Amino acid sequence: MSTPKHIPLIETKKLCKSYFNDDLETPVLFDIDLVIERGEFVAIMGPSGSGKSTLMHILGFLDHHTKGQFLFQGEPATKMDEDTLAKIRATRVSFVFQAFNLLPRTTVFQNVLLPLLYHPTIPAAEREGRVQRAIEAVGLSERSTYLSNQLSGGQKQRVAIARALVTQPEVIFADEPTGNLDSASGTHVMAALQALHRAGHTIILVTHEQSTAEHAERILKIYDGKITDDLRSFKRRHAKDGITIEK
């Protein structure tokens, strides 16, 4: 009896990305070969302009690659239409951004609710409970009626994490999530991401800081659009005061 063929969660083959301005081509990523398995915590690390954010946007279905292959659970992304991509963004991936990107003049509750408004299968009756659990998980239950501009940077990023986990996606992408935070708040956020990883989510973290990247179990170094290193994080950092995620 043959074992079924193993299909990784994310796989790229010779993936390239160029930006075009009129006829001028600016290549950003070159021949990226990459496999990310379910449940991994991967940091993509590199200096500014190295292409790490672009790679994350492609892997998160926010942007298109120009050459090569990108397979999500074996399915080539190039064959997906806009609605399918939107559905994947609604159900299987989510994002934590450096600039938080919370809706202004909107409460914590409504910010966390936002992805559920576009989720095709979670019924409206379940929304409130899910939002409350997500807010509780990041320790902001008492602030769920606060407006987003009444929160500190660390709290805003925790709201963004609650928003990312409310749909229980398979992959959470975090783009410089500690970039706008002081070190204490940054530690909190990293602890939250590690807790999400322990709960079974695949985490893909983009950062230019070695110390932040060391919270991951695997570090991909990227330089001038090419992956230069793919390392196990042997001295992995563990942030305390994480969040409570039910497995």
Add this chain to the structure above:
Amino acid sequence: MRDLLQTASKGVTVNRGRSLLTMLGIIIGVGAVVLMTSVGRSMEGVILGQISVLGPDTVAVFPGNQGPEGGNSALRPDFDSLTFADADTLAQLDTVTDVAPVVFVSGNARYGTEESDPRIVGSLPGYYENQTVEAALGRLHDESDERTARSVVVIGSDIAEDLFLNQSPLDKRIEIANKKYTVIGVLKPVGTQFFQNADERIIIPFSTAIAVTHRTYADMIVLKAQGDLDLVLADVTSLLRQRHGIIPPMDGGTENDDFLIRSAAQAQEILGTVSLGLTLFITMIAGISLIVGGIGIMNIMLVSVTERTREIGLRKAVGARRRDILLQFLIESVFLTFIGGVIGVGIGLGLDYVLATAVGKYLDNYTFEVSIGAIVLALAMAAATGIAFGIYPARKAADLNPIEALQYE
């Protein structure tokens, strides 16, 4: 859909002042549509009221070619063109009944110390028939009064009130131009006719009026048409032309005539056309206001899309499809125009009510009219404006690239 409506309402209410200013054009446009169609309906009621008492088959023949609006008949060149013999001949036509020549008598009416300024009409008993008036008290004058040129009067209800207050006017003697008349009847109130108060008239026998004024011509001949009105008008015209030796021009025009024929139906048609023309004119202006308002909406929606570019990027990043964003912004613009429309309807109806209350005191039959059709049409037009002018900004929002939108500064 509920989520979309909530999101759209939040988008509109978050900038209340701006939303309200944006809605102004729509509010004015819709308010004007509702107000003008309601005023149009109310005026229609007034016009119909002016004429319906008479009935559409009442016909009046005036001397000269300028019509009753031509001013004082004594100053017109053909003021004496209608003779009593014309009236007698017209009475012989099969197609008319109740032919009554009219002579106006000048002077005030006085009873004791009370004085009134009525329109004094000398005419035959047929006048009551073709003017559709009845006696509320006493009787109308008849042939026997005509034969003996009796000094009797039938007075309008307002004159009765002016001169006699709460007393019964019957058999009282009133004085008109130094001559005493006995009141034999009071007319039922009829309100205004052709914008003149018909209850402020006094009717005396035709023979008495001639005796007083020594007149040989009529100020007007009134009659009732039987059967097809156009045929009757043609009959009357050809008879009078024949009697007056008038040769009409080749095209059959009326410029050679020394008389003018008006029917209540014609008057109704003219007034109706004027009223419709005015309504259409104002509605057109309201339409322009809606277009201007719509451009304002489009402008502000484009500003809103630019302001909320990052929000649009975020919504796409968390799974919003192109059509979700399109609908969100489209609903927002329709929301703006629809709310503007509702406010406009409220203001239009409010102004209409105030106007109706004020004008209703002076014009009988002017009542507060609400046209549900006009309201529905105005709201539909407002919503359509929202769609027409919201589609471009909404498409612009929906077509944004999520990454570019998220990184927008």
